[in-house]
Amino acid sequence: MHLNIKEPMTRNAQNTFQGIERAAIRLFYENGYYGTTVADITEAAGVAAGTFYLYFPSKLVLYQHILITLSKDIRSEIARRVKGATTRYEKERLGIKAFIEYARERPEIYNIIWESLHIDRRLFKEYYTSFSERYVKGLDKAAETGEIRPLDTEIVSFILMGITNFVALKVIMDLGSNNHNIDRIVDVVMDLLECGLFEPDRKN
Amino acid sequence: MHLNIKEPMTRNAQNTFQGIERAAIRLFYENGYYGTTVADITEAAGVAAGTFYLYFPSKLVLYQHILITLSKDIRSEIARRVKGATTRYEKERLGIKAFIEYARERPEIYNIIWESLHIDRRLFKEYYTSFSERYVKGLDKAAETGEIRPLDTEIVSFILMGITNFVALKVIMDLGSNNHNIDRIVDVVMDLLECGLFEPDRKN
DNA sequence: TCATAATATGAATGGATATTCACATAGTAT
DNA sequence: ATACTATGTGAATATCCATTCATATTATGA
Structure with missing residues (x-):
């Protein structure tokens, strides 16, 4: 484009x-x-x-330019912060933490990307689709090595994007309480990703 | 108001x-x-x-009116469809499925609620805060009876809202593939909520 | 039938705002 | 110094659009 x-x-x-x-x-x-x-x-x-x-x-082109720039920024920044991790578990933890912290430091990015749904739907779809695709690649690798359970990785990518986006939303818009201790929030997310939500002997 | x-x-x-x-x-x-x-x-x-x-x-008041009406609609519809469930597990499954199906049947609602972030931030916050609060009540009860693991239910409520919202987003905007079989998608979500993402013996 | 309130009309108003353009300045190479 | 290109200006333009208002129609009760 x-x-x-x-x-x-x-x-x-x-x-x-x-x-x-x-x-x-x-x-x-x-x-x-x-x-x-x-x-x-x-x-x-x-x-x-x-x-x-x-x-x-035009004003629209400026917006598109900014959106594309910021998309790259957020992606490369997360990639940078995740780099050190060796296990998928650690990658996930660092990635979620990086996203939340980045969204808190630069809430502009978060907001501007969301608004694209109502300004340029194509860019919006492109952003989440390509974000998902990259996520899927990592998850597929982790599935091959047996690090994660065999689930539909495309669906899982949207699950994980949803979790990080909404937890970040809670933090940057200060919804509810306890939005300052990000490590604690990340712990809860990872706990759920580790052990699930339900008590093992009480599933139905 | x-x-x-x-x-x-x-x-x-x-x-x-x-x-x-x-x-x-x-x-x-x-x-x-x-x-x-x-x-x-x-x-x-x-x-x-x-x-x-x-x-x-004014045009703005019409928008606010519609937003409030649709918020009530989606909530009462989900409540209706979840009613039959006895366990928290079943409630969660039915709730997630109801949300996705409702978003697919009436994508207007989904879209209009999201746009409120850029039109009337107060209504946006109110919507997600009160959705979270109701969620927390149910989760707290389930925690008391030992149906779910002891996690911070407020954070969990945002995790679950994030999952349902993004999975619904995938379905209604047709991002990626396999967006027709909703039951299969719900299965993946419930599987993850049951057993977590990672293989038990490979957590780090 | 008449009076009154509710409902409906659509042209006119006024303010906002994206974009243009004729003109001005600054930098640079020859 | 000259010519040329890039950069900068801000008033003017033209369109769009929310809202108003004078007027018309319809329904209802007495």
Whole structure:
């Protein structure tokens, strides 16, 4: 997908470009895509309205550009934090923790990605589909070596994405209580992934 | 919260009112809140633009009204379908299945509730908080009787909401494959909730 | 039948806002 | 110094859209 974005050529122009990007990320987060005007963005970036269109052909393209950039960011950051782990168990723990912490540190990303469902459905689907695909690859490997039980890994990938996304939601929107101790939350998730929810002798 | 909605007094007016509601639900689903104009709604409902304001003081209030109505619908429907179950295990299975099937039958609801994050953050928080609270009550009871393992039920409620929401997302947006056999999907979820993800002897 | 309230109309209003454009400046190579 | 390109400006434009309002129709009870 080519977005027709004009890359800045000079150092000063790079500052302008990045200023627009950063202002937009903050404003899209605070007020949403529709609650943010191009004038808001240029004002926050300290440039004139027309400057915006030197680089981006439209507000929508800027949004798409930001979404794609942030998607890559979050993925590479999680990959980075998971790298050290040797077992699937440890990978899962680190991955879940990384996602929650990242979402807390940069709630913009979380929010902007979710909003894509209502702005550009194709990008939304692409994001979760490819996230799932990468997840499945890891889970399949772990299934081959017998680290995880033989389950449909595609479904499991959505289960795990759902868990991390909703637990992160709880933390960053402060729903309910006890949202400060992330390690404790991760412990509960891992406990459930280890032993399940039900008492072994009371399953039905 | 009072929304200042004018209830219709006559039978004809009730038709008008419901026509507006229904058209709005469909359009908010298809094109989102911001992609839907009041003119779109009134045209789809077959009434004049001004008629809208006989009943709703603003487009936002209509949205809030719809959100609250649909929240109640989905909750009562799930409660209804879960009623028969005696064990927590069965309650969980029926609840998850009911949610996925309901989301598939009426994807409007699912979509409209999610969009509230970017339209009325308070309603969004309220929805998930109260959904969680009700969930916690059931889980706490099950913990008392020893049906489920002793875990932080508030965190577990978000884990379970995350699982059902994302699995439903997969089904209704047809992400990945095998989205037709809901029973099979529910089986995988219940299997994971029963036995966990990892092989017992390979946990780390 | 008449009076009154409820319901319905759709053109007009006013404000917002994405985008354009004619013009201005800054940097750079020759 | 000159010419050229990249960058920047902000007022003007044109469209869109929520909401209002003067007016019309319909239903109901006396």
